[in-house]
Amino acid sequence: MSVLVTSTERLQRLLALVPYVMSRKSVGLAETAAAFGVSERELVDDLNLLWCVELRAPDPYCPIDLSYEGGEIVVSQAESMGRPLRLAVDEASALLVALRMLAEVPGLEDRSALSRLIAKLEAAAGEAASASAQVAVQVDIPDEGAEEYAAQIRSALSAGRRLHLRYYVPGRDEATERDVDPMRLHIVEGRPYLEAWCLRAEGMRLFRLDRVLSLEVLDVPSAPPDEAQPVDVDQGLFRPSPDDVPVVLELSAAGRWVAEYYPCESVADLEDGRLRVVLRTPDTGWVRRLALRLGEDGRVISPPSLVADIRETATAALANYVVLSAVHAVCLRKLCPPWTPCRLWPRRTSPCG
């Protein structure tokens, strides 16, 4: 028997077991054990314990009578234990919060089952339902486009069709084109994702719906290979591989958000609220872009090749502005007659400066 189960947890199971059997007249041992997530031996122990319950006063009697002959459980007497205990606040909240979140999921065609169920559960839970109003989950629907994409993906899923995606990869600032075989539509961390076998990458990929630039349902059957196994999103969306490059970053207090947004292998506090974090990534391109946006609030310490790459990029970017200001200086002197639309600064009509 599992040692992790406390007395109250087992009591909870026992209180549910009696009405479970009674509401079904008779039910098999194996089926019941599976429903309660216990072994048949544990279930028989539970049944024996229930059968042995005895009250001594005023007259001794056994309130529960049951049998499990031939593997079929029958409860012939259960006093007032015939119904399950009402839902606790946590239980009612867990279900209602999840249901209200489902109601926000894009691409659900039939919301009537959801609203009927929410109403029934609220009624059954009574007061226990009230706390659930204090927990809310918002599902991001980035724009109308995502709702439409979700509907298209759903129809591709049910018709078993391949999809063509134009998809934005922000880390590389690239619009990519690819054919994918859709597997599931996820809501992870409040955002809709398409999980699909990508024919270009030859691997399972998660696509954020708000980064889909365009989507087309192809007249080709979806045929993911056997190796296309669902991604376990419960383990987190980003799972670095040991082959990935470790990047060491130092962040000022204003740059601490980086540690909140990106999964870090390690985070160490330095003085003045500064942080030193280690990230692992197969592609350092996005770290370069991150370093450019952080300016003095973040500094890449290693690897040295990335440090050099970032300096080079920043220098090239600044050089553009030097050229611009040189042109600007020329412009100030000669090119722009006062109070006319400027050729270099098309939106301005006032003199440069």
Added chain:
Amino acid sequence: MSKRKTERLLGLVVCLLSTRRYLTAEQIRDAVPGYPEQDDLFKRMFERDKEDLRELGVPLETGVNHPFDDDPGYRIRQQAYELPELRLEADEAAVLGLAARVWRRAELAGAAAGALLKLRAAGIDAAALDGADEHSLVPQGIEPRLGTPEPAFGPLWEAVRDRRPVTFSYRAAGRSDPQQRELEPWGVVNRHGRWYVAGWDRGRNATRVFRLGRIAGPVKFCGPPGRVTVPDGADVRELVRDWDSAPAQEHTALLRVRNGAGVGLRRHAVSVQADDTAEGWDLVTTRFGDLGWFADYAASFGPDALVLDPPDLREAVIRRLKGVLA
């Protein structure tokens, strides 16, 4: 786990459920096997048992049968104990199964599983709940998930549920030192996949929103249950939305963007046109809300994007780039 304790608690529930009259502790000791003879030991054990049952959600009532009775008695009213009659259609049961899976591995996963157990016990078809029903009406392939990686979620949910004030140490965005805050929590909200708590900040004497991931160290209760009153009309969703949302995009920027690059800038552009003054570049006009945020974003494109206008935005980008080289 103690089998004897389970037996005793079960006996106690059955005994109190089957009585209409209030039973005194003495009468309960006589009826339910497993309580010790010694008075002080019995008292302590009985107190713990009552607490355990209340924690499980068993509605234990205290009262007297006659106004002249000295000792209080106990009973469980059947009507308060029982889950009311509940019938679900096949499609509703399937949606319920989906809802219970939302919390898998997260804070309220145990509570969701406990709820399903009770609903199964009420006769609802277990196969439909598990999603094993072939005729399930739940859209195939939809798997919503909710995570609670923030350790502060558990205690803050309890505080919201039981209406208890809390204190915690909080590091506000960009601040180097965490500060101690005292909060009357009104609700927790998940937005963009992150958890927030909104309520009345006693130190600031104002409504405040906190991001759970920025709470450093433990969340401690600093008052008894029921001490927090959520004001009528307080909408925690709205509070968090206001706190978190980006400012209106009321400014316009003009950038020079290299051909084929700056996809992110072009995606949300108001207009893109070839720049006749610079070969190989486009003029991209776009809207932005917060100058600092947009300067960061524009800088991230490096030499592929150049802010022409407004000048303060251009200067901010140049500052970022110089910061990289500093």
